[in-house]
Amino acid sequence: MFGMGQPKVPISVTDLKFSIEDIEDYLSAPPNPRFQVPYTPKLWKTKEGETVVVREAKKEEAEVILDTLKQLIDHKYDKDFYHLVGVRTYSEILAWVQNRIKDSYALVVTSESGELLALVNHRFWDENVAISLHTMTFRRKSNLGIMAYASKIEHAFDFVGVNEWWATFESPFGFRMGFRYVHQTKQWPQYQHELGGSRVYYITKEMWETTVKPKLKARDLFGTRPVPEDLLKKTYPLRPPEKLEIEL
Numbered sequence: 507m508f509g510m511g512q513p514k515v516p517i518s519v520t521d522l523k524f525s526i527e528d529i530e531d532y533l534s535a536p537p538n539p540r541f542q543v544p545y546t547p548k549l550w551k552t553k554e555g556e557t558v559v560v561r562e563a564k565k566e567e568a569e570v571i572l573d574t575l576k577q578l579i580d581h582k583y584d585k586d587f588y589h590l591v592g593v594r595t596y597s598e599i600l601a602w603v604q605n606r607i608k609d610s611y612a613l614v615v616t617s618e619s620g621e622l623l624a625l626v627n628h629r630f631w632d633e634n635v636a637i638s639l640h641t642m643t644f645r646r647k648s649n650l651g652i653m654a655y656a657s658k659i660e661h662a663f664d665f666v667g668v669n670e671w672w673a674t675f676e677s678p679f680g681f682r683m684g685f686r687y688v689h690q691t692k693q694w695p696q697y698q699h700e701l702g703g704s705r706v707y708y709i710t711k712e713m714w715e716t717t718v719k720p721k722l723k724a725r726d727l728f729g730t731r732p733v734p735e736d737l738l739k740k741t742y743p744l745r746p747p748e749k750l751e752i753e754l
């Protein structure tokens with residue numbers, strides 16, 4: 507029964523206050539610099555020949571990203587899983603800026619003038635495993651999604667140095683990205699991805715080096731560096747997509 511227990515020795519006070527600051531230490535997941543290795547921006551040309559920039563997303567840009575995602579939280583986007591992926595990504599970006607997700611990292615793909623075209627995010631379970639969260643393109647048919655997905659894998663393996671990449675896929679178009687990069691499957695339900703307990707599709711560092719990265723390069727999906735300083739500057743501030751071009 508609650509309320510019956512008294513300490514067996516006298517206590518000097520009857521109440522103790524807890525400061526919000528002390529509580530926050532228990533609730534928050536402040537980013538560990540070990541995983542926040544800055545992604546060196548790169549250039550890539552879309553299928554149509556437009557130059558785009560892939561760069562890290564800044565926390566100050568979360569508002570633009572959230573306002574963009576908010577539009578997708580609507581039944582009218584119950585097509586190709588934009589609604590479901592939109593709402594999940596919204597919560598992850600919000601948790602990222604409010605320190606309620608462990609070691610998360612996000613990349614944006616922008617036009618040369620800073621228009622948001624695609625977004626990817628992932629997080630680090632530990633030094634060994636990176637968890638893929640979401641990939642979304644706001645302009646389709648340009649291969650932006652599959653290129654952006656590869657960029658976050660690159661961040662996890664080549665910048666942070668994990669040994670495994672754990673993804674799952676909610677949509678057929680998402681699954682096709684994993685299929686094209688020859689992900690393997692962990693036993694299910696023994697292994698469950700944190701996105702809804704679904705199957706874990708993974709690639710190892712060795713698979714990345716020997717199969718996936720060479721394939722990306724051969725298919726012009728890897729991009730090039732450096733990004734000229736003046737061009738990179740023009741991608742700030744991040745602007746919302748002029749329109750959502752997500753109907754095929």
Ligand SMILES: CC(C)(COP(=O)(O)OP(=O)(O)OC[C@H]1O[C@@H](n2cnc3c(N)ncnc32)[C@H](O)[C@@H]1OP(=O)(O)O)[C@@H](O)C(=O)NCCC(=O)NCCS
Nearest residue numbers: 591641642643646647649650651652675676677679680754
């Ligand atoms: C998954 C996602 C990121 C993939 O992006 P993408 O690789 O750029 O691909 P798109 O969605 O633009 O689809 C283009 C593909 O559709 C197909 N397609 C169908 N009809 C088409 C048409 N009329 N014109 C062009 N392509 C068409 C083609 O196969 C084309 O790919 P290809 O040129 O490589 O063969 C993107 O679809 C998305 O954001 N989806 C919603 C969120 C989501 O499901 N995320 C993944 C969660 S696991």
